Amino acid sequence: MIRSIQGTVLALASSLMLAAAPAAHAQPQYPSKPIRLVVPFSAGSATDILARIIGSKMGEGGTYQVIVDNRPGAGGTLGATGVAKAAPDGYTLILVSVGHAINATLYPKLSYDTVKDFAPISLVATVPNVLVVNAGSKYKSVRDVVNAAKATPGALNFDSAGSGSSTHLSGEMFKMQAGIDIVHIPYKGTGEALTDVMAGRGDMMFAPSVSAMPFVKQGKLRALAVTTARRASALPDIPTVAESGFPGYAFDSWFGVLAPAGTPKEVVDALNAEIGKALAAPDVRERLAAQGAEPKRSSPQEFAAYIQAEIGKLAPVVRQSGVKAGQ
Structure with missing residues (x-):
């Protein structure tokens, strides 16, 4: 009797494993379709230029196809709103700038949470x-x-x-x-x-x-x-604002890639690795350097902490300046 029950259980387990195998096999490997990289500013912007440099490099290997989608408006919040609400499947990303951290204070009633509604992938560059x-x-x-x-x-x-x-x-x-x-x-x-x-x-x-x-x-x-504290390597003859009579003035712009919150860790890690490969490519580094940009890769965790720190640093600047959305 016991052997009969054991046999039945084993047979059932084998059947379940066989049934599950085709389903598991049917799950598509990431990425299985083009990735939309939203740029929340117009064509010709720094964000747009960087997105096209990185996106085209990611596409050279044949595994990733990146389509840049310009969604300008409302200081970058229009594009961010769409990405925050997108499916967290790794097929909708956004290249944000330092403005993403500024907007957390500038816009008191954003339709998304600057931190909680996004999954950081990697920093890309400082400019x-x-x-x-x-x-x-x-x-x-x-x-x-x-x-x-x-x-x-x-x-x-x-x-x-x-x-x-x-x-x-x-x-x-x-x-x-x-x-x-x-x-x-x-x-x-x-x-x-x-x-x-x-x-x-x-x-x-x-x-x-x-x-x-x-x-x-x-x-x-x-x-x-x-605007940086030191002269730009691509513009060595151009002084800083600080050197021009305003010591202490310094403003850095940064850019990085985010996905919607809830994007699977394995997808986040795959994207981070692919962006890292693109930023390490000599031709990409040369193109970025020629335009004054410095490649700046990070881990997802480092980028998350960086965004939090930037929000804290820039909030008092926004308040003290009296800047208002739409001003």
Whole structure:
């Protein structure tokens, strides 16, 4: 009797294993379809340029196909909202900037939680902003800009990629430290803002070096200073804002990839490894360096801690500057 029961149990177990095998085998290996990488700013922005460099490199191996999807608007929150609500399957990602941390304070009623609704994948790069003016502008230095702004308060303006972006907040920090009044003009992306500066419709912009440097090299823009504490390796002759008479001024932009919260750990780890491979490639490092960007890979855990730290660091700056969403 006992042997009969044991035989029945073994037979049932074998049947269940055989039934489960096809189902397990049927689960597709990740990735089994193209990955959508959302860029929450317009084409031509630093985020867009970095996304295309990294995405194209990831696609060279044949396993990953990355499609860049520009979703500009509301300082990057429009694109972030869509990704926060997307299926956590690894097929919808977003390349965020330092603006993601700024928005946590800037927007009091976001439709998503900046930390809890996302799964950090990896940092990608850090990029200095560059204070640029039209190539024909009368301003040849930071001091020229400050003197003109003090002579006619409110007469000058600076363009940005949108309220709350790094191009906005770095300008607000400059206003505060220089003690000047220049008007902020928000756009829906870096490309549009730079176009107006080149056309003379905007006086200046604290533009990401990735976006500005090609136009500086073409003679369409003049670089006056970089926002980082040290000079950019790609622009060694351009002084920092601190060197230009405002010691202590420093603003760094960073970029990283997030997925929706709940994305499986194995998918997060696979993406982290693939991004790391892309950032380690000599041609990618060369392309990034040529535009002033420094590759900056991290683990998912390190990126999560970094975002938390940046939110804490930037919150008082946002509050002290009085920046308001849509301003």
